[in-house]
Amino acid sequence: MTSTSSVSIKHLDLSFGAVEVLKDLNLEIANGEFLVLLGASGCGKSTLLNCIAGLLDVTGGQIHIKGENVTWAEPSERGIGMVFQSYALYPQMSVEGNLSFGLKNAKLPKDEIKKRVQRAAEVLQMEDLLKRKPAALSGGQRQRVAIGRALVRDVDVFLFDEPLSNLDAKLRADLRVEIKRLHQQLHNTMIYVTHDQVEAMTLADRIAIMKDGLIQQLASPSEIYNKPANKYVADFIGSPSMNFFLGAVNTDGAPTFETAGQTIPLTGYEFVSSPAAGNAWMGIRPEHIVVGEAAEASDFKIDTSVEIVEPMGSDTVVWCEVMGERIRIRIDGQSSVEPGDTLRIGFDAARLSLFEKTTESRI
Amino acid sequence: MADAKRPNQLLRNLNAKVAAIPMVATALVVFVGCTIWTIVHSFTKSKLLPKTDFVGLDQYERLWKTNKWLISIENLAIYGICSLVLSICIGFFLATLLDQKIRFENTIRTIILYPFALSFVVTGLTWQWILNPDFGVQKIVRSLGWESFAFDPLYNQDIVIYGILIAAIWQGSGLIMVIMLAGLRGIDQEIWKAARVDGIPKWKTYIFIVIPMMRPVFVTALVLITAGIVKVYDLVVAQTNGGPGIASEVPAKYVIESMFKNQNLGQAFAASTMMLVTVLIILVPYAYLEYGGKRRAK
Known part of the structure; x- marks a missing residue:
């Protein structure tokens, strides 16, 4: 299992003071898998993603990415790219600047930067936006730039932190398909946090449903839908939600x-x-x-x-x-x-x- | 069916308009009216009382031949540039230090902001004592055994203005820090996260991403500091009263003294008009860049 797993999380604990957010969490994510972390707000899904990204220091346990122990590595050294809910673009830079700033900082050769930016722009169909500033872009375009910024890093693992939550319903559906297309094209490992069950069901190879810092069920969308492991999962997935009767x-x-x-x-x-x-x-x-x-x-x-x-x-x-x-x-x-x-x-x-x-x- | 008539635009929000009249009147009379009156009388030879015997540019010629005025302008330039640069740098630096999620942030913030609650007169007197060679810093260092130590900026003509500057920065940088801190808190945390994932060092994130995003905050700070620079008066009076000699004179003090000590209204008005012109010379190109530029971009 370890040889094919891209991200592996072992006995992860995280607490803020006395509050335990994640408790002894184990998760193996295969190479090229699209895993969705799904749960209501406050369930620890974003926290888990931030731990994988290295933006939060864990209290206990280990995180391995591509077989390397990165528990204490800096985010930029983990081989990850991340897309945020608020896009987090650098507002004073053009789209091109946003894509290339991290690469320039890593002292990559100029033609290599240019090649990568060009490729990302092609993949995301935004070649004509490169000279614009983020303020002149629509929400969907901004999020595509944010995805592009993860893309140019040429990494194995993509992390998405509720990337579509700030978009309106129609754009969300469009960009959802685009992310799916991207995954089929690139075959990267993707970890995607959302509270939207439609996104989870449509995108995921496997869904991890979280509650109170624990994974309630980790299974394929169809299994989660047809054979929920407990009443919480059954109630959470499906709209309108499941009907329950108490009896014997x-x-x-x-x-x-x-x-x-x-x-x-x-x-x-x-x-x-x-x-x-x-x-x-x-x-x-x-x-x-x-x-x-x-x-x-x-x-x-x-x-x-x-x-x-x-x-x-x-x-x-x-x-x-x-x-x-x-x-x-x-x-x-x-x-x-x-x-x-x-x-x-x-x-x-x-x-x-x-x-x-x-x-x-x-x- | 009769079409609904468009209501008279003048009568819309009538209450608000009536309520605004006193302020509009005050602004017109006090700011515009008095400014024009001052400028007009700067061309007369008014002495104790305003008169309308016009003498052309005589008052200005006299002004620019007066050594005291020239020193005032020079002092204002040194004081202005240094206090602008230092206040913004120190304020921003303190704000970034406070923004590192440290403990006792509230306490430290209060301590640093506290001098701002003191008036310039109190600040000036306090720093006059601290910088006094007989019982201030110099005395303390000498009593520690360093007998030849000399630190008496307020008694040295060449550096007296820097002595005043120290007090002004001590008093004012707390406010700038609080404004900068508010600006830093307004930056989306995800920007920081994105920069960390991109592998951008912290100092670079500040310089290339955060500071450009804080442009409006810097403009606010700039306006506040500049207003404080032009009107600096009480600090000088409390600390040195323009001395030693006339080495720490400032334009505002020149105006007040011409008006009330020398009973020379014409000269005072000429000096204050020159101060207004200086402010306009700085302000007009800036306003043009800031607002004219925006309209072009849209």
């Missing part, structure tokens, strides 16, 4: 889940280990609840009445009360549902996620 797993005969007087068959659910009886949360995603004919064919079906309808064009979110919980159902945007309608809904056991009640981890 019954293992007398075929396993079932019992809540509010209803019995939901669990045949077809992939238990992590052999099913055990006990209190548990049952989660089902709004888009995995089906209506109409599909509901009739489901493992479990129930009637409910529609409370609120939120049409969103491509699909419609329906709120209704089922088994004592107010739940969200995502249905096709063209279906006509009115508040007060009776709706037959159903879902399959294979689509469920079950979590132990106290530990909230997947069972």
Whole structure:
């Protein structure tokens, strides 16, 4: 593993005074991998990135980049390039100046600097912006310059600290694709911090979901979506978020889940280990609840009445009360549902996620 | 349906306009009016009371032949250039030191800013004692055993203006430091991070990135210091009263003394008009560069 890993973090601790921000964190990032650190604000994801960059001194543990121990190396000696949320461009310099300032400072030969700047400008399609000052650029262009500044450093590892958070929704979508294209073109290792799950799902090879300085789950986007490791991950990923029911797993005969007087068959659910009886949360995603004919064919079906309808064009979110919980159902945007309608809904056991009640981890 | 009529532009925000009238009047009468009155009377031979017997440029000719005025101008030039450069350098340097996330920052900041709370008269008297050879620095060093030590700038015609300069910098650099510190705090932390990732040493980051970004702060500091330089008067009066001889005279003191001691209004007005002209000579090209340049860039 170590031979192919690009960045490896071992037993990393970081505390500010008495506040422990990162606790015994281990992470192996493969060569050319796109890893996204995802979490709500204050979960330690940016802190972790700053530790990898060397902008924060760690309290304990080690960081290796390309097999070299860089725990105490200066940021510029780690072979990393970094892109910041606020772009952090040098406002008094032209785009060209921004790209070349670090290289000039490293005393690189002039033609080499020129070659690298030219290449970065080509890759990011900003050759005609080179003479402009950052103030004369749009937000998207500024962020491309910031990416270019990381690019000219000719490094193996790129670090992105919420690079798209300052952009409006449309630009964000455009630049997201551009970053993905860049990754496919360069095959560099990229570590990307965001609180936006869409960015995480679309960009990542693997996502690390963080909470309170701990990695809750480190897996591919599809696994995180389909098999969240605990209730926090299940709740965090997906929009609208997952519906939860509190009840109990019954293992007398075929396993079932019992809540509010209803019995939901669990045949077809992939238990992590052999099913055990006990209190548990049952989660089902709004888009995995089906209506109409599909509901009739489901493992479990129930009637409910529609409370609120939120049409969103491509699909419609329906709120209704089922088994004592107010739940969200995502249905096709063209279906006509009115508040007060009776709706037959159903879902399959294979689509469920079950979590132990106290530990909230997947069972 | 009748079109809504465009309201009279004069009556919009009427309350604000009424409230601004006293200040506008004050500005017009005090600043513009009095300046013009002063300039006009500088061409007369007014003595104790203002008169309108015009004598052309006589007062100016006399002014530029007066040794005391020439020394005043020379002193102002030395004092001005040194205090401008030193205040900005020392203020910025102290601010960068305070910006290193040190402990007791508030305490140190207060201590350095504290002299600014003292008036120039108190500052002048304090430094007169400190620089007095009989009980100040010279006395202390001599009593430590260094018998030949001599440090008496206020009693030496050649360097007396530097003695005044020390007091002025001690008093004023705290304010400049606070302004610079506010400017440094306004720099996005991510700029520092980006420069570190780029491998740019700290001093280079300051010179090539941070200082250019702090241009407005430097302009503010410059205006404050310049205003203080031109009107320097009380510090000199408290410290040396222009002495030894006339070695530490300054233009503002010349004006006041012509007016109230020599009862020579015409001469005082000519001197103050010259001070105004000096300020304009500095200010006009600067304003042209600053504001005229901006309009061209947009």
